[in-house]
Amino acid sequence: MNAIGVSVPRLEDDRLLRGQGRFHDEIVRPGQLWLRVVRSPVAHARIRGIDVEAAAALPGVVDVITAADLAGMPRIPVRQPSPGIDFTPYLQPALATGFVQYVGDPVAAVLAEDPYLAEDAADLVALDLEELPVSLDARAGATLRPESRPGESALVGTVDFSYGDVDEVFATAPHVVAADLKVGRHSGTPLEPRGLVAEWNARARRMTVWGATKVPYFNRRVTARMLGIAEHQIHMLESDAGGSFGIRGEFYPEDLLVPFLALRTGRPVKWTEDRTEHLIAANHAREQEHRIELAFDERYRLLGLRGEAWLDTGGYIRTHGAVVAALTSALMSGPYRMAACRSRVHIVTTNKTPVGTYRAPGRFQHNFVREHAMDLAADRLGVDPVELRRINLLDGGELPHRRPLHVFGAPMLLDGKDHLEHFDKSREIFGYDTWREEARRAREQGRLVGTGCAVILEKAGLGHDSAVVDVGVTGAIRVAMGGANVGQGVETVMAQIAAEEFDVRTESVTVVLSDTDILADGSGTFASRTTVVGGTAVKLAAEQVLAKARRVAAGLLGTDPDRLVVRDGGLEADGEPGRRVTLGEIAAASFAPPYVRTGEEPGLIGRGTYLADAMTYPYGAHYAQAEVDPGTGAVKLLRYAVSYEIGRAVNPALVHAQLVGGTVQGIGGALFEEFPYDERGMPLATTLGDYLWPRASDLPEIRTEIFEDSPAPGNPLGVRGAGEGGTAGVGAAVANAVRDALRLTGTVGALPLLPDRVMTLMKSQDDDGATT
Amino acid sequence: MNAIGVSVPRLEDDRLLRGQGRFHDEIVRPGQLWLRVVRSPVAHARIRGIDVEAAAALPGVVDVITAADLAGMPRIPVRQPSPGIDFTPYLQPALATGFVQYVGDPVAAVLAEDPYLAEDAADLVALDLEELPVSLDARAGATLRPESRPGESALVGTVDFSYGDVDEVFATAPHVVAADLKVGRHSGTPLEPRGLVAEWNARARRMTVWGATKVPYFNRRVTARMLGIAEHQIHMLESDAGGSFGIRGEFYPEDLLVPFLALRTGRPVKWTEDRTEHLIAANHAREQEHRIELAFDERYRLLGLRGEAWLDTGGYIRTHGAVVAALTSALMSGPYRMAACRSRVHIVTTNKTPVGTYRAPGRFQHNFVREHAMDLAADRLGVDPVELRRINLLDGGELPHRRPLHVFGAPMLLDGKDHLEHFDKSREIFGYDTWREEARRAREQGRLVGTGCAVILEKAGLGHDSAVVDVGVTGAIRVAMGGANVGQGVETVMAQIAAEEFDVRTESVTVVLSDTDILADGSGTFASRTTVVGGTAVKLAAEQVLAKARRVAAGLLGTDPDRLVVRDGGLEADGEPGRRVTLGEIAAASFAPPYVRTGEEPGLIGRGTYLADAMTYPYGAHYAQAEVDPGTGAVKLLRYAVSYEIGRAVNPALVHAQLVGGTVQGIGGALFEEFPYDERGMPLATTLGDYLWPRASDLPEIRTEIFEDSPAPGNPLGVRGAGEGGTAGVGAAVANAVRDALRLTGTVGALPLLPDRVMTLMKSQDDDGATT
Secondary structure, three states, rough: OOOOOOOOOOOHHHHHOOOOOHHHHHHHOOEEEEEEEOOOOOOEEEEEEOOOOOHOOOOOOEEEEHHHHHHOOOOOOOOOOOOOOHHHHHHOOOOOOOOOOOOOOEEEEEOOOOOHHHHHHHHHHHHEEEEEEOOOOOHHOOOOOOOOOOOOOOOOEEEEEEEEHHHHHHOOOOOEEEEEOOOOEEEOOOOOOOOOEEEEEEEOOOEEEOOOOOOOHHHHHHHHHHHHHOOOHEEEEEEEOOOOOOOOOOOHHHHHHHHHHHHOOOEEEEOOOOOHHHHHOOEEEEEEEEEEEEEEEEOOOOOEEEEEEEEEEEEOOOOOOHHHHHHHHOOOOOOOOOOOOEEEEEEOOOOOEEEEOOOOOOHHHHHHHHHHHHHHHHHHHHOOHHHHHHHEEOOOOOOOOOEEEOOOOOOEEEEEOOOOHHHHHHHHHHHHHHHHHHHHHHHHHEEEEEEEEEEEEOOOOOOEEEEEEOOOOOOOOOEEOOOEEEEHHHHHHHHHHHHHHHHHOOOHHEEEOOOOOOOOOOOOOOOOOOHHHHHHHHHHHHHHHHHHHHHHHHHOOOHHHHHEEOOOOOEEEOOOEEEEHHHHHHHHHHHOOOOOOOOOOEEEEEEEEEEEOOOEOEEEEEEEEEEEEOOOEEEEEEEEEEEOOOOOOOOOEEEEEEEEHHHHHHHHHHHHHOOOOOOOOOOOOOOOOOOOOOOHHHHEEEEEEEEEEOOOOOOOOOOOOOOOHHHHHHHHHHHHHHHHHHHHOOOOOOOOOOOHHHHHHHOOOOOOOOOO | OOOOOOOOOOHHHHHHHOOOOHHHHHHHOOOOEEEEEEEEOOOOOOOOOOEEEHHHHOOOEEEEEEHHHHHOOOOOOOOOOEEEEEEEEHEOOOOOOOEOOOOOEEEEEEOOOOOHHHHHHHEEEEEEEEOOOOOOOHHOOOOOOOOOOOOOOOOOEEOOOOOOOHHHHHHHHOEEEEHHHHHHHOOOOOOOEEEEEEEEEEEOEEEEEEEEOOOOOHHHHHHHHHHHHOOHHHHEOOOOOOOOOOOOOOOHHHHHHHHHHHHHHHOOEEEEEHHHHHHOOOOOEEOOOEEEEEEEEEOEEEEEEEEEEEEEOOOOEOOOOOOOHHHHHHHOOEEEEEOOEOOOEEEEEEEOOOOOOOOOOOOOHHHHHHHHHHHHHEEEEEEEEHHHHHEEEEHHHHHOEEEEEEEEOOOEOOOOOOOHHHHHHHHHOOOOOHHHHHOOOHHOOOOEEEEEEEEEEEEOOOEEEEEEEOOHHHHHHEEEOOOEEEOOOHHHHHHHHHHHHHHHHHHEEEEEEOOOOOOOOOOOOOOHHHHHHHHHHHHHHHHHHHHHHHHHHHHHHHOOOHHHEOOEEEEOOOOOEEEOOOOHHHHHHHOOOOOOOOOOOOOOEEEEEEEOOOEEEOEEEEEEEEEOOOOOOOOEEEEEEEEEOOOOOHHHHHHHHHHHHHHHHHHHHHHHOOEOOOOOEEOOOOOOOOOOOOOOOOOOOOOEEEOOOOOOOOOOOOOOOOOOOOHHHHHHHHHHHHHHHHHHOOOOEOOOOOOOHHHHHOOOOOOOOOEO
């Protein structure tokens, strides 16, 4: 019973380190064909014609399809509707229909005997395109009515999470601080690009699909609907994946094309994305332009916040719908007390790659915008930025704190223990005062060193998940859950949760993720919800197994069920260790009378479903110490630290790894990663030479501190989710540190803080776009 | 709601008739190896040595194993223990250990790149065997203590189902009639011999096994235990099968060897039995020698029955254990009222192929022995055989009738409506009086024509089964159940049961059988239990789906759940057909709030488990009219009819087909099929030239009449099981007809009534072994 809370080594490492991973690209099916997608070379155009003849005539080419072959098929739906917004005109078809909306928009698909032939043939598909004017700026383009969507505005809709009489507050507030800020376009760019293999078994009338990760059950339902077959005819299997970060595993055009062509040709179809494809075809993220205003009273107390933002959703609305906008908007007021807040986000189409949710969607943005504005406000108000936060953070007496908002259908209840206490303890642990003192001394020596901090409000764990736990006659324990192993160690964590229940070693538990035959439903791995929701489902399922095991064991041992204790994979009479049956023995007995009952599954099997009907709100603080190279504008992080309240750490080493990895990705978005476009909408970052991942040498030691002061009240494990807190505050802390280093009177303006942008900031310190 | 009771065409025929069946031999795995079993050429011997060198050296041979390679592995267990009998010393190892017990006993296994090489290599395995005396007669050999089982008797144990003071009854009875009868050794010999394919996936650490049929979940548990892996690591998949009849799908030595070698070599292993192998390696059945005594009072009323039998179990005890002996013994008194019965069956090993359960195990025997003795008694007592039965059959006033016995742990309650009424109605329907009159007239013309009837007591439906029913977002309905499609149409029947619940067309329901990933447990297809137990599980699962659908639909339609009626695959407000949601729409809504709940699986999925804790006892009557060729002794059946009370026919055409098919197999056992051995224990029927299947030209029209007068009280469908009633009475009715045709004063002595045996009977009508 001491599996939870222990930094057990990852179960998955054994196979991954031996090269025995189960990645989609390991799958080689007899007779498989290769898919190559023909993509639009221009950002916005009317399709006058597509000539596939030359491609189809190439020996080894088996099929070439265009939108005409998909006639009547619905467009790719959103996963979550957004009340008041009709996404229908903006949804992406699997192949472009009538118009192309971005460079990379799939217009045709080629199927050939090998991937090289497929690529050669794709080059032979001749597109007759009539170029149209492109829109590349969401704020400026919000009022456009693009020719390619007759009757529709580029503005898809506006998400608004407001409360209190904010205009009244601002009309009378003693102090108002405003800023205009941009977050750059970047995304999760996993080491392993996307890919899928599908095989139609005509005898069994079933499709096997390898490679789905994030939301396989949703994708199965979409595939079934689009192909017109039953979802029980589609078997999605567990895959390993080289990173996901929210962008892998959404339902993309290729997720339809691969099974569609497998069904159409009767042969297995494989698709593996190349890097350039990935950088223009997989979801981009983050790009938002914000205006924020903060109102304070004379005692530096936040009276209200007014925010407006324009989210550049790219050429279509993809499956996330308005989730990023909603999370930006709903959490804008962060962990602060304030009586009024208006927070609006406009979702605007442009002619760039469509966007989706990427690790800490919306929170990277809202934390950056709000926390950077807080530092600006501290300067303007003449108060220390730490103190300004301390004055306004919700404290223990105010928590749990109900915001008069509903997020994804649930009331917004900040369920933490004490945001102020966390901030104070965390600064103490990391010695943030010392960091500041170091920076001051460095500046005295003429170096451009600064510090920045940010308090963050995260969210996690909405929705439901299911799990099956079964124990066989050999005593072997299997857990099946609907998540995905995308590198975060979910297999290990689920095994720990089950091991805790059965008092066995974590390594002895086998975990199966998202095998749609073994487990009937799952919600997927996203939004830091796997441990919270899926883990609780595993716990409930294990408890169900133990309830039956207790009954059977009591019968076998001739004792009272209540006298039995779980010990070392068996049940024994408390105080009589010799009077014991193992789980395997119990399982063997449970398939036969008298332990079989009408209405109860035979054997030792438990099924758990857990619905988290409200989100849990983890929180934390980020700290950065940065130095700017005055000659190049390069930002070097000297120190970085993250503290995070996660309720309970199932595996502290994995939480640490999540925080560090998340921070590194945050640093990417704060300093390096960006998808620029030229004025015709041509993407300029199409290789990893253009799109800059942070390298080890770019990074300081990243310190983390896991707080377990505030177990989540909503689930029996008390866990809060740990996947995104490392990312959520980096933009804010880094921007604040750079602002401090440069002694900016205004803001940094935009992320990422690439050297040329920093150079510009240094050159125009007084022209910073900030107003009072 | 009118799917049940309709003779829907079989769903499986579409694929079977197109050659799209999913038989194990269709499976071809990349890199697969072929298994060939080296079998003992002698019936009883000590193994002095096995030289595999030459075989292993043959190019293309990958592995050769003997018992030494399986050291420490347990023997193949029985499925059902029998209180008081320790089967352990008689269980079969996967490869013979120390001794061989019959011709065909597996002693080594060869694995090669193709089946021809494997067979050639098997011939190179040199066996050094020291022959031992053989025992081929169970009754004579019951007291032996074979050298090959030190310390053990050839008598494995005795099964005794007795009640009342039978010796007292016989001591005072006015009339006692006795007979000695034998049932020959024959078996189910399906068109498709056995076979298995196993593949070990090292990445997934899972074994896939194709070809298991009868009891895949039991076989999975046994395989796991023997191989030392978890059963969740073994995935057994649905297979079609060219007949089963109780003998295919038991756990045989090959069922261990195939997965063992797949695990050992890491390569897929395939085994397909040839016909000769099948005839010496698959379970034989039936062979029993009986002594029966019937006691009557002056008014022809049965006072008691004394029976003793010797069951020739062959060289080992296989998985059925004592099931055949128990069923012979427990049902010996049949559908008659009698105050006392002693019925003992001795299970004795010999040096022949081991036996198992074959369609109507024990009942073919007990019905033959009892009903043939009844005809003998009628003659001896001077009463008409029909009348003698009428006097003694349990009638409506006496049913349900409790026999003071426990069968397989459950009290024996004959749950029919009226055995006498059934017999009377059935004779009337078939015009049996006319048959008798025809025979009389034919005899007057010098022909050897006779008639015989038999009343039978069957049993069905003990144990538990589970089912999963799910409805997807496209409205597609899938049923998963643990049975096997061995030709009886179970797929169709399960679909009908679900279709009835959802008011849809049977063809729109997909049925998956015994996929161990999709359904966690199942008991299998045997003992006429699939429709009774599995069908009820399907109904319960469908009801669970509908209960949830009703709740969701009520929410969607804004109405009361109780107002909703199921119609045409949807739910609608009663009387308002426009106010309706389809099952697909309900399913789509059921994955999201507010229709998801903690503790309940999301979606429209239902899991049903049904435990039949007592058997149901179907009953019926068989009628034969036969003519004997005086020159050859050949028996020609002129007429045949079966009536059967099955409670409720889900698909009358399939019940008819089961009765006809069963009757044909019964005719095989009554007239044609036999496994003879020479005095050294060499099997003489090793091809279908020696082992005679009944041919179409051997058969009369077989009339059937399905009675639905007495729905089974134990299950909500009211079904009783229909798989074996066609077989159970054939030996009796045919023997009685032949006896009548030949005007025998004694009995026929033994089945099958092959021409030479009939010639002998004709030659020695007065020397018939019957005594008074």
